[in-house]
Amino acid sequence: HENIYNLPNFLTVTRLFAAPATAYLFLHDHYAWALGLFAYAAITDLVDGWIARKWKLQTVAGSVIDPMADKALMIILTVTLAVKGAIPLYLATLILGRDASLAVAAIYYRYASLPAPKTLLRYWDFSLPSAEVHPTTVSKYNTFLQLILIGSTLALPVITAGDYETGILQSLDLNTDHLHSAMRYFQCLVAATTAWSGLSYAYLKNVVTILGSNEELKAKQGSRGRAIIGTTFGSCVIAAAWLAWNVDQVVQDGAESEHAKKET
Structure with a gap:
């Protein structure tokens, strides 16, 4: 079994949770916090893949969760911005x-x-x-x-x-x-x-x-x-x-x- 408990996967999971959190902050008019959390999601999207390739930490779980986090961010924020x-x-x-x-x-x-x-x-x-x-x-x-x-x-x-x-x-x-x-x-x-x-x-x-x-x-x-x-x-x-x-x-x-x- 591969070791899924590594830094790239941790960053990817936090990005997955960042999507609804960003939506909540924007809906409640905390615009600066919402923008900051989105920036965090964008940065970790670049960093987690680089870390995984650099230190050979790629996993099957990561390859599934990573696009899931990206799509969740896009869908949730699109709905949120439309509602707002x-x-x-x-x-x-x-x-x-x-x-x-x-x-x-x-x-x-x-x-x-x-x-x-x-x-x-x-x-x-x-x-x-x-x-x-x-x-x-x-x-x-x-x-x-x-x-x-x-x-x-x-x-x-x-x-x-x-x-x-x-x-x-x-x-x-x-x-x-x-x-x-x-x-x-x-x-x-x-x-x-x-x-x-x-x-x-x-x-x-x-x-x-x-x-x-x-x-x-x-x-x-x-x-x-x-x-x-x-x-x-x-x-x-x-x-x-x-x-x-x-x-x-x-x-x-x-x-x-x-x-x-x-x-x-």
């Missing part, structure tokens, strides 16, 4: 919908390509590889942009103004309107890359490699998997477009009107 109104609903729908669509497709790929007998025990036995996923280039950039978006959104109340305190820029008598406008453009950029990333898994044939020798069966399984992603994520894109037009635009217009009243 810090990011628009259409963007949250795209981010969460993409992950959900890929998860559903992954379940199908694993089951369809698993050699017989297809039992629950064998399904979770990852020593029996059945399919390999190769992230697209746009997906890698999209993940990076999503993390930048989450971090900058958490930082925005700190450098502008929270509900109960003056922000850094306002204390220096600097106008923050341009910063909020830039954030809206950045949100549109992340929405575009998220949509592109999700749909790329629906039309690119070389993203998933199904192991086995039956080429005809592998082709059918690949087509079905891509169809699952296309159907589920396509629905999310349509829902996001509806939200952007009917909900988020109304909210934004109301906020701008309220801001104009305060200025006058």
